[in-house]
Amino acid sequence: MPPRITRAILRWLPALAWMALIFWFSSQPDLPRPANDLLNLILRKSAHAGVYAVLALLYVWALGGWRWRWWAFGLAALYAVSDEFHQSFTPKRHPTATDVLIDCLGAYAGLRLGPHLLPVIVERVRSWAAGRDPAGAERRA
Template structure:
């Protein structure tokens, strides 16, 4: 009797792609809103909105990584393609906002978006190091 094999990335790729497209649509829809004020206090509103940029684009980078990673490769680093995709989507999103009444695009927001992408890249590196230390200490080769 054969044991079932876990789904390969090739079989999961359409799911990751659908999640990536969905997340891009969520970002697009939020950017199309004329006013996204989240707090009555200006400082609190600023902080929450900028943290939302970091989290939103960190999630985008992770979804892009899962979509673009190569067959059989563990997710241990952020692929260049995923980072580039995230950067281009962030820039296009800011440009999109220039067409929305009450909104404006900002290169500073693109930089803040890239903080989220960078944090995901760092977390993936930490995951890789922890995995390497774990396999090395158990006597296996990394």
């Protein structure tokens, strides 16, 4: 397989894996929930937004960069709609337009915050992998 095709496939794998994870969660008829209804609502809707923020960023990576961010947003929105449609076939689950809106807001937030947060995250991961703490001091054994 030509290297260019191999790179393209590897770039799409994280997004596809994340989509599969979303699909799996949407297939669950009953997810664990806290006893408090308000806390349950907050956690579930925050999860919707966070999951789609990550999905949008993974789409940016798969598509090849920030110049494709609006395509990434569109793909995330389409996946949100398809996910809600999928839930209509899952017992005890109900599709809602509100969830699609929350998913889209999460994707948008991810795309707005990503350019600011990702460099910090990448630097912290690199520091950790090199055996330094985030401040740059060497770890002592």
